[in-house]
Amino acid sequence: MTSTGTMGKGDRTREAILARGVDEACRVGLGGLTIGDLATATGLSKSGLFAHFGSKEALQVAVLDAAAQEFGAVVVIPALRAPRGEARVLALLEGWLACGRLRLPGGCLFVKASTELDEQPGPVRDRLAEQHRELVRTIARIFDGGITEGQLRADADPYQFATDLYGVMLVYYHAHRLLADPRAEERARTAVAALLDAARPDPGRRDPARLDPRAGDHR
């Protein structure tokens, strides 16, 4: 989002429209987005904006892609810089918590569009489902790194962990955003610590490497 040096005017316009679209969709839902409203909000003509996307569905898919890209840039990619294993799992958790705490629209939309679209078959829902499957694969790979490092049991199931972590994050967003629960983050960290504890070769033992990220393997 920051490296606009090589972008043309059309790309910047498209990026501005999509950033606004992610923000709006987080507030009123993807279904609440209209090309007319976005045209007004970005100061473009409705026909000019239509020329960028062609249809409301194409706009919704582009907004989802922008949200997923923001989530990747803010949460996933920084986590991949942490040492492989538990440190990387925890970096993913912290980035994701921050994304919710700061109410970054990308993370928010990515989480909330899934309940909005689940009864609405079509290309928008298909794209969202594929994005979620990709996220689950990413979490599973990050967890699997902990098995490779010997920090987690070889028979621990990375896909069960990915599902469990996504549940922890869904209830965190719920508790933080709808209930304004001040303990939401603490509960998420407690839940993830319990998931990791249960996956260690010797249950209950915390790996010392976890306390000192420098002790881990940097890939």
Next chain:
Amino acid sequence: MTSTGTMGKGDRTREAILARGVDEACRVGLGGLTIGDLATATGLSKSGLFAHFGSKEALQVAVLDAAAQEFGAVVVIPALRAPRGEARVLALLEGWLACGRLRLPGGCLFVKASTELDEQPGPVRDRLAEQHRELVRTIARIFDGGITEGQLRADADPYQFATDLYGVMLVYYHAHRLLADPRAEERARTAVAALLDAARPDPGRRDPARLDPRAGDHR
């Protein structure tokens, strides 16, 4: 919903409107509900329907109450008939899973309205938040019964469990509804079994009473 013997015509009309409203809101969101659409769907005049509720917000609150009542009748009350302790926790889980599997609109709306409304302050969101707090208290009480029975550790945190279980259910709805994941239920049961395992006095030991509900205390 079945005992209409003592209900007047006005009550039955209201009930029919709300059942349709829960169903519609589950599909298009609470924000997508309009008094006009519901009037058309139920064959009533718009002014007649307006007379029942007075405003769109009052209609939305009434629809949420109807969804919470359905969820209570289908999931919570049957679970309370199971023996106190783990059996009751598992009965709650099974009822909730069935509610999602059968796509009963009450359970669905109750889960999905939370992401829809979290950026929309007002009386509708306030009601939904209070309903969720009440659900968390109910889950915590059910878990606490397992502590009273000596099946779960005295220092286990019923509110952490309630939060964790809600996360398991959110990701189950997500996996079942958006991703059509055939392993969604299995993953939810695995997650809850792990939560209970971690809360037992002797981790990993399953209480024999859990396998035979008749062995438990019936309140």
